[in-house]
Amino acid sequence: MDEALSPTMDMIISLWPRFLDATLLTLAIFVIVSVMSTTIGLLAALATIGAGRWLSMVLAAYGWVFRGVPELVILLFCYLALPQLGLDLGPVGAAVLGFTLISTAYEIEIFKAGLAGVHRGQFEAARALGIPLPSALRRIVLPQVVRIVATPWITYATGSIKRISIASAVAVTEIMQVTKQAIAFSHQPFTLILFASALYATMASILMIAEIIAARRFKQRFGLSTELP
Template sequence: MDALLRNFFNLEVFQQVLPFLLQGLLTTIGLSALVIPLGLAGGLFVALVATQTESRLVRILIAIYVDVFRALPPLVLLIFIYFGFPFLGIDMPKLFAVALGFLLNNASYYGEIFRAGLLAVPQGQMEAARSTGLSRLQALTYVVVPQATRNVLPDLIGNSIEVVKLTTLASVVALPELLRVARDAQSLLYNPSPIVLAALIYLALLWPLVRLLSRLEHKNMVVRH
């Protein structure tokens, strides 16, 4: 037991590395605050195009995009963007590469969630909104999309939790997010306690969202029954 505590729950190491891990946490929070809204906006755009267009070709292209980027590992995508694009003469900052990679990946997942929400809104809602004098865009903005978002809010929150955890992939382009800082500290101290502390910080960060998600899912189950 002493060896376990010394190697994984070393309080002296915790105290030593905590300031550095908190800096990494700020980077993680900043990345999440960037890529989650981008993914939500991109996913909503994908869902609206998929559900509102009358072009079969456009729907096929959207389906291909969604399938490809849901199947492609985000780590591979990020490596290709950051390390591959320079061979095409396109150099981009680390943060821009991460934002683009997450946008392409997250928009495919958020898009499917939003699409399910939009399809769950009765067609009569659009017709009723249009009958009051609203344009199609206004009806979507003020009537359909809010209802669709409410329908799939637990799924949106659940996916956002996964996105926060996926920000650890930014370490592949040397962005100093929380897990990378912890791994660097581990390699310097030859002790895995920084990794355990990083996990505890992730737990403290995401636990409120997990509880909120559980409450929303329970509420939806009660409403359906």
């Protein structure tokens, strides 16, 4: 038992610094992509409130491309094709750009649904009270949007973390890339893939727990379910 386990443990321990770096890189990409795509997605969704049909059409076309084309294809485009156009971002830069483009398409849909879920009467009440639109959005509409989108946003974010494994295809040394490299010289795919799975599952679990806590807080504080009405 000891003899069977210890070489495996030794391997994990010796690879641990690399896995730690890879995990931190995965998290960094996730945070940057989430912050950027959430911000842009929210602003784009807000812009559709008063905007004409052309903006909706532009956003629809954008969503059609970046939700329709496989993530791998978009990452390869950012990594291999953009340098041909003079934009060489390197592997991590290409992955961040690609994932941001993809995630933004989804975040726009999430926030559009969130805004649609706020009762029309809320806007009307704010207008009737003479509250300017920016204040109304910040104080009245957005807190309600946050409640509505909490579940879909975290569901998508959980997927986002896992999707970063695709970046291994464009030479980003995230978890999957390190795992593949380790398999190549140690011939321990079973243990290594199990270990990589555990890392992904841990990160996703943290997000899922965050969702449960958020849902409970909304319920305690406002008696409001995070379920869509």
